[in-house]
Amino acid sequence: MNQFLYTAFVACIAGIVSIWLYAALIVTPPQAAAEAADEASLRTISKAELARHDHAESCWKAIDGLVYDFTDYIPEHPTPPAVMLRWCGKEASEAYHTKGYGSPHSPAADAMLPDYLIGRLETNN
């Protein structure tokens, strides 16, 4: 009986540690992009430069003040490409946060953003 209780206790602790590790290491918190931006020396990208990358061969988007190059991700996005392409070259915060119909992207989607980060959108005009 004691051995059974000990085994159950160890299994329980192992489960808690596994979940904690998963949350800490694999599911990156949503604010990860902003934190990464603080740490990295990102170059400033003008709105004119952003606007030039408005097509499938070079698709940049600004989300929450940061600029991302999503060119390689468009074929991976789980919708027809037109959903993503519509926002290339544009300020796309609202589109990203609502998916176009009022529902936010998942934490898993948020965690992908840092992989595509290329700069910070200029703040003047």
Ligand code: HEM
């Ligand atoms: C900025 C314009 C974007 C729009 C309008 C948009 C819209 C959508 C729509 C309509 C869906 C499918 C329906 C649904 O899951 O509710 C979806 C799913 C998804 N999108 Fe986007 N998306 C955008 C950008 C992005 C970006 C930049 C990423 C990641 C780098 C991304 C990652 C995903 C993922 C992983 C899913 C699966 C569901 C989820 O995890 O939320 N999307 N998006």
